[in-house]
Amino acid sequence: MSNQTPVIELKNVKKSFGPVEVLKDVNFTVRAGEVTALVGDNGAGKSTLIKGLAGIQSYDSGTVLFDAKPVELTSPRQSSELGIDVVYQDLALCDNLDIVHNMFLGREEVNAGVLDEGHMESKAASTLTSLSVKTVKSVRQKVAKLSGGQRQTVAIARAVLWNNKVVILDEPTAALGVAQTEQVLQLVRKLADAGKAVIIISHNLQDVFAVADRIFVLYLGKMIASLKTSETNQADVVGYITGTKSQEDGA
Amino acid sequence: MSEQNAIQTGNEGSFLEVGRDYFKRIKSGETGSLPALLGLVILATIFALANPIFLKPINFANLLTQAATVTTLAMGLTFVLLLGEIDLSAGVTAGLSAAFLAVSMASYGVPWPFAVVISLILGMFVGFMIGLLVAKVGIPSFVVTLAVFLAFQGLQLVVVGKGGLIGIEAPPILAIMNRPMPLSFGWILLLIILVIYVLTSLISRRQRSNSGQQNKPLSLVLFKAVIILVVGGALVSFLNLERGANPAVTSLKGVPYVVPIVILLLAGGTFVLNRTKFGRHVYAVGGNAEAARRAGIRVSRVRITVFMISSTFAGIAGILLASRQASVDAAAGRSIVLSAIAAAVVGGVSLFGGRGKLTDAVIGGFVIAVIDNGLGLIGLASGLNLAITGGVLLLAATADAITSRKSKTS
Numbered sequence: 038m039s040n041q042t043p044v045i046e047l048k049n050v051k052k053s054f055g056p057v058e059v060l061k062d063v064n065f066t067v068r069a070g071e072v073t074a075l076v077g078d079n080g081a082g083k084s085t086l087i088k089g090l091a092g093i094q095s096y097d098s099g100t101v102l103f104d105a106k107p108v109e110l111t112s113p114r115q116s117s118e119l120g121i122d123v124v125y126q127d128l129a130l131c132d133n134l135d136i137v138h139n140m141f142l143g144r145e146e147v148n149a150g151v152l153d154e155g156h157m158e159s160k161a162a163s164t165l166t167s168l169s170v171k172t173v174k175s176v177r178q179k180v181a182k183l184s185g186g187q188r189q190t191v192a193i194a195r196a197v198l199w200n201n202k203v204v205i206l207d208e209p210t211a212a213l214g215v216a217q218t219e220q221v222l223q224l225v226r227k228l229a230d231a232g233k234a235v236i237i238i239s240h241n242l243q244d245v246f247a248v249a250d251r252i253f254v255l256y257l258g259k260m261i262a263s264l265k266t267s268e269t270n271q272a273d274v275v276g277y278i279t280g281t282k283s284q285e286d287g288a
Numbered sequence: 289m290s291e292q293n294a295i296q297t298g299n300e301g302s303f304l305e306v307g308r309d310y311f312k313r314i315k316s317g318e319t320g321s322l323p324a325l326l327g328l329v330i331l332a333t334i335f336a337l338a339n340p341i342f343l344k345p346i347n348f349a350n351l352l353t354q355a356a357t358v359t360t361l362a363m364g365l366t367f368v369l370l371l372g373e374i375d376l377s378a379g380v381t382a383g384l385s386a387a388f389l390a391v392s393m394a395s396y397g398v399p400w401p402f403a404v405v406i407s408l409i410l411g412m413f414v415g416f417m418i419g420l421l422v423a424k425v426g427i428p429s430f431v432v433t434l435a436v437f438l439a440f441q442g443l444q445l446v447v448v449g450k451g452g453l454i455g456i457e458a459p460p461i462l463a464i465m466n467r468p469m470p471l472s473f474g475w476i477l478l479l480i481i482l483v484i485y486v487l488t489s490l491i492s493r494r495q496r497s498n499s500g501q502q503n504k505p506l507s508l509v510l511f512k513a514v515i516i517l518v519v520g521g522a523l524v525s526f527l528n529l530e531r532g533a534n535p536a537v538t539s540l541k542g543v544p545y546v547v548p549i550v551i552l553l554l555a556g557g558t559f560v561l562n563r564t565k566f567g568r569h570v571y572a573v574g575g576n577a578e579a580a581r582r583a584g585i586r587v588s589r590v591r592i593t594v595f596m597i598s599s600t601f602a603g604i605a606g607i608l609l610a611s612r613q614a615s616v617d618a619a620a621g622r623s624i625v626l627s628a629i630a631a632a633v634v635g636g637v638s639l640f641g642g643r644g645k646l647t648d649a650v651i652g653g654f655v656i657a658v659i660d661n662g663l664g665l666i667g668l669a670s671g672l673n674l675a676i677t678g679g680v681l682l683l684a685a686t687a688d689a690i691t692s693r694k695s696k697t698s
Contacts, residue, residue, distance in 0.1 A: 113581075113584065142568075
């Protein structure tokens with residue numbers, strides 16, 4: 038599977054805020070069916086890289102190839118039309134709405150101008166079922182009443198529901214307990230197994246090693262390592278993150 | 289597709305279980321307008337005991353028309369409050385619309401239907417400007433609408449002119465608040481409401497079962513229909529009693545014309561909020577504007593539209609105001625905006641956005657009107673009236689703040 042053309046390929050991407058160069062000639066590839074981890078210390082440029090893909094903040098220069106075709110990502114709408122969805126750390130869910138409403142937010146289904154609640158409800162329920170989600174009792178619960186893990190589950194399920202090609206998870210396990218982390222990681226693996234390209238940003242190397250196929254390391258705006266999880270270990274990755282180690286041939 | 293659904297939809301369960309769920313929700317703090325409804329009953333009991341006139345048909349009809357203006361304004365404001373914004377200018381927008389209505393008919397001889405359209409368009413335009421300044425320029429709605437509140441008082445003074453008072457003569461406008469409908473119309477109105485309720489319920493049940501989803505028990509629809517029939521029937525028969533001071537000269541009985549107007553606004557607005565994409569987006573923007581933006585909702589467009597709706601409702605309230613007083617003066621509408629905000633909040637609409645319904649605004653509107661009406665009957669000084677309304681508002685806002693905090697931390 039890993040031999041096919043990458044879904045996303047970034048070439049020599051640059052971004053600066055005033056005099057500060059946040060991304061310096063970054064190369065990054067993401068393949069379908071794989072979990073790609075993006076790691077790096079605070080301020081390394083992870084968020085900036087992701088914001089570019091999400092269309093929130095476009096890159097200054099460089100090429101973005103999506104399915105081998107060059108694209109410009111200048112608005113969140115554009116990214117989501119291509120099938121790139123970001124599940125943010127702060128989750129971007131509306132607490133006052135229920136699970137179905139949140140999963141269909143911005144893409145509600147209507148029938149003769151009227152919301153088709155029944156249809157949306159059954160689609161939401163079957164998506165959650167297909168992800169073997171067992172922790173959510175009713176799809177008509179208000180999101181405010183859910184636990185952190187359940188909220189994360191809803192956010193990920195939304196990305197699945199829309200049949201996205203690329204799902205970007207920003208610190209999906211940061212606020213979760215042990216059991217909930219385990220559930221979310223299983224969900225992440227399931228996404229990749231279903232043929233989606235998954236990008237996961239995490240500070241938790243244990244999680245990264247548990248779930249990722251490839252690891253990219255950003256250090257001060259440079260992509261200093263691109264590794265296969267099976268061919269590396271935690272000590273090496275920590276070395277790259279802290280800058281005590283570097284990979285000659287780059288990414 | 290749903291045979292093996294382990295995930296529930298909240299629609300399973302019998303009639304009794306639905307009832308139990310309801311009480312569970314209330315216990316967990318999702319009280320909606322229930323406290324206001326209880327307060328309404330308690331207030332009405334107190335006032336009825338204090339002064340028997342309170343329960344007379346004439347006073348009840350009076351109460352309805354008193355409540356109508358505040359309620360209409362409060363319904364419009366509910367849209368704005370749902371976004372977590374505020375519109376302090378709704379009252380003066382109502383006043384200005386009323387002034388335009390009066391001036392265009394009295395000074396320019398515009399026929400009343402056109403005059404009504406003019407004042408509604410004026411309202412809508414005011415809302416558009418406010419929405420633009422809030423959504424596109426990014427000025428807090430409190431400041432924009434405060435500025436409009438001040439500026440329009442001046443404008444209203446100019447429009448009304450030196451005389452200070454313009455009379456309304458068009459009989460249809462005067463009839464809205466002051467004339468009852470023929471007796472049969474009340475019953476026909478009730479029948480229409482009942483049929484529409486049952487039909488829309490059945491249609492949405494069919495839609496759900498078509499996509500393989502379970503419905504709430506049918507007995508629930510029946511139960512609600514019976515409640516509508518009993519309560520509505522009681523109200524119509526009560527309003528159909530003779531209430532004229534001197535029936536031999538002028539008979540006064542029947543449901544006031546304003547009632548179907550308010551019901552229509554309530555039903556239309558509720559449909560938009562609950563059943564359309566736009567309504568869903570209003571709740572989403574009010575709940576988490578950033579999440580709504582990331583989900584691809586055009587947040588500024590929602591904001592502008594909501595302010596337009598609020599100001600249009602204000603325009604309608606202005607017409608009701610003009611009809612009730614049979615005239616428009618330079619200060620018309622100035623004071624009612626605070627009552628209307630109080631009405632919405634007392635009814636259970638959250639000041640923090642994202643929570644509330646139009647029925648809450650209507651119930652709250654009645655609470656405010658009952659306080660006003662009842663205290664007047666008891667003969668308390670009007671200063672006390674304002675103080676009590678303020679206290680009730682503070683109480684409701686406290687409950688709102690506590691509920692919002694509870695749902696955030698849980």
